[in-house]
Amino acid sequence: MSETASTARAPVALLPSLAPLLLAWLPRRRWFAGKGKPVTGFALVSATELLPPGPAGPGLLHLLVRVQQPGLTASASPGDCYQLLLGVCDALPPRLAPALIGRVTGGPLAGRTVYEALQDPRLAALLLERLRSPGTIGPLRFHRTVAIPDGLPPRVLDAEQSNTSLVYGDAYILKIFRRIHPGANPDLELPLALARAGCARVPAPVAWYEAGSGPDGATLGVLQPYLRGSQDGWQLALEALAAGRDFVPEAHALGRATAEVHTALAEALPTVRLARRQARELAVAMSRRLDAATQAVPALMPYVPGLRAAFETVAALAENGGTWRAQRVHGDLHLGQALRSADGEWSVIDFEGEPTKPLAERRRPQPPVRDVAGMLRSFDYAAHSHHPLDPRWAERCREAYCAGYAEASGRDPRAEAALLRAYETDKAVYEVVYEARHRPDWLRVPMAAVERLAAPPGVAPLPPVAGRALTGRTRYSPDRLP
Numbered sequence: 001m002s003e004t005a006s007t008a009r010a011p012v013a014l015l016p017s018l019a020p021l022l023l024a025w026l027p028r029r030r031w032f033a034g035k036g037k038p039v040t041g042f043a044l045v046s047a048t049e050l051l052p053p054g055p056a057g058p059g060l061l062h063l064l065v066r067v068q069q070p071g072l073t074a075s076a077s078p079g080d081c082y083q084l085l086l087g088v089c090d091a092l093p094p095r096l097a098p099a100l101i102g103r104v105t106g107g108p109l110a111g112r113t114v115y116e117a118l119q120d121p122r123l124a125a126l127l128l129e130r131l132r133s134p135g136t137i138g139p140l141r142f143h144r145t146v147a148i149p150d151g152l153p154p155r156v157l158d159a160e161q162s163n164t165s166l167v168y169g170d171a172y173i174l175k176i177f178r179r180i181h182p183g184a185n186p187d188l189e190l191p192l193a194l195a196r197a198g199c200a201r202v203p204a205p206v207a208w209y210e211a212g213s214g215p216d217g218a219t220l221g222v223l224q225p226y227l228r229g230s231q232d233g234w235q236l237a238l239e240a241l242a243a244g245r246d247f248v249p250e251a252h253a254l255g256r257a258t259a260e261v262h263t264a265l266a267e268a269l270p271t272v273r274l275a276r277r278q279a280r281e282l283a284v285a286m287s288r289r290l291d292a293a294t295q296a297v298p299a300l301m302p303y304v305p306g307l308r309a310a311f312e313t314v315a316a317l318a319e320n321g322g323t324w325r326a327q328r329v330h331g332d333l334h335l336g337q338a339l340r341s342a343d344g345e346w347s348v349i350d351f352e353g354e355p356t357k358p359l360a361e362r363r364r365p366q367p368p369v370r371d372v373a374g375m376l377r378s379f380d381y382a383a384h385s386h387h388p389l390d391p392r393w394a395e396r397c398r399e400a401y402c403a404g405y406a407e408a409s410g411r412d413p414r415a416e417a418a419l420l421r422a423y424e425t426d427k428a429v430y431e432v433v434y435e436a437r438h439r440p441d442w443l444r445v446p447m448a449a450v451e452r453l454a455a456p457p458g459v460a461p462l463p464p465v466a467g468r469a470l471t472g473r474t475r476y477s478p479d480r481l482p
């Protein structure tokens, strides 16, 4: 992704006039990752006019902007880059009022109104048109693998997401990445590799677009078949809990599906056996993440020794020659990333990995139990969102999931108990920071896991004390969130 502002007819000078509007709008987006630190300015990476505004309709402006925040310097850490799609018109129709970003007062767009383009079906349709015809517009390159029908009506998904997704005619879903990193996004790279390997558990990308080319080319959006009529595992688990039902057969089948995806990934992409140093580094990295998380969320402090013990066990195993097989993994597997079709088959989506981690780290081969740990945490999350809490519900799911995984892969994740525990701990710590940043009301869920995981194995944690400070009000320091 080139840092030189490039344009397809859109004037570079437009950013100063847009900046005051973006300052007010961007930090309030769900997908804005820099929450907690004020935004002080923007730098333009690229501006591409996909459609000029005219008397017949609005224009569509594609921007990549780098966000300046305190503590960032152009050389060491230049700030996060975001993809924005702006509608440009003279007067916003009332039905698009919720999409308003503001009225521009100076520069080349003076007097025009800018708004969230993806909320406007005309502009969302135009984006699909671009994907239907491969080619280059300014720095943007559009690719497709199959012919895509035209005239599919768009709708924006209103899910709480790290990105923005549009569904076209219930046939395709386009995921538009918001925070942009140089290099191929694993959410394109892995599904493409799985499709080539013939793995049907993952919807195959049919089109995508990127900025730039070569190893630095950044994936901006991916179009894939929409699994109409499917329900995600999170909704299904909550429904089961509400009906007082077990989720054991579903969890078992999901374990099998996960194992199939892992097997296909290991066949399609390189696997490695971690050297002793790398195995030790796994534990060191977990410990470092715990330190950073504790800085950000001081409520973790009392649990640090207990949590660190899980990482030290892994470090000691590595020291004594213990080692693990590593391969490309999903990286952020949870119930919301599993879709179940009406005939009971599970598919897995969203291979982006944890959005807060650097892309290079997310693309590194890792032990597959890392994904297993993610899903185990998710059963725990589901159980905690239901009252009264039934920890045995989650325990039964966890066992069934591991059993399904073992059946399909021939490798039982429970046999790697120390690593599994370390990854579960690492994930719970990640979740504490994630919830503190995005959903403070949920913080109590990973904090309950932290409490459980910090107790030595075999020793039951103290029962929760009524009125204890494990609520959404748990203290955290947003300015120290990594």
Ligand SMILES: Nc1ncnc2c1ncn2[C@@H]1O[C@H](COP(=O)(O)OP(=O)(O)O)[C@@H](O)[C@H]1O
Binding pocket: 157, 159, 160, 161, 162, 163, 164, 165, 173, 175, 203, 224, 225, 226, 227, 228, 230, 232, 336, 337, 339, 349, 350, 352
């Ligand atoms: N292929 C698909 N078919 C049906 N629904 C999908 C598909 N891909 C994603 N979704 C829906 O879109 C939501 C968001 O997709 P996801 O890739 O998880 O985005 P994000 O990374 O922004 O969270 C999912 O929770 C799911 O409900």
Ligand SMILES: O=P(O)(O)O[C@H]1O[C@H](CO)[C@@H](O[C@H]2O[C@H](CO)[C@@H](O)[C@H](O)[C@H]2O)[C@H](O)[C@H]1O
Binding pocket: 160, 161, 162, 163, 234, 332, 334, 335, 336, 350, 353, 354, 355, 374, 377, 378, 379, 381, 382, 431, 434
């Ligand atoms: O789906 P994303 O890629 O945006 O993942 C992020 O958001 C998830 C929440 O939407 C978050 O998942 C956590 O909450 C889930 C319940 O909403 C739960 O099932 C997961 O186990 C839990 O980790 C995920 O961590 C975050 O990266």
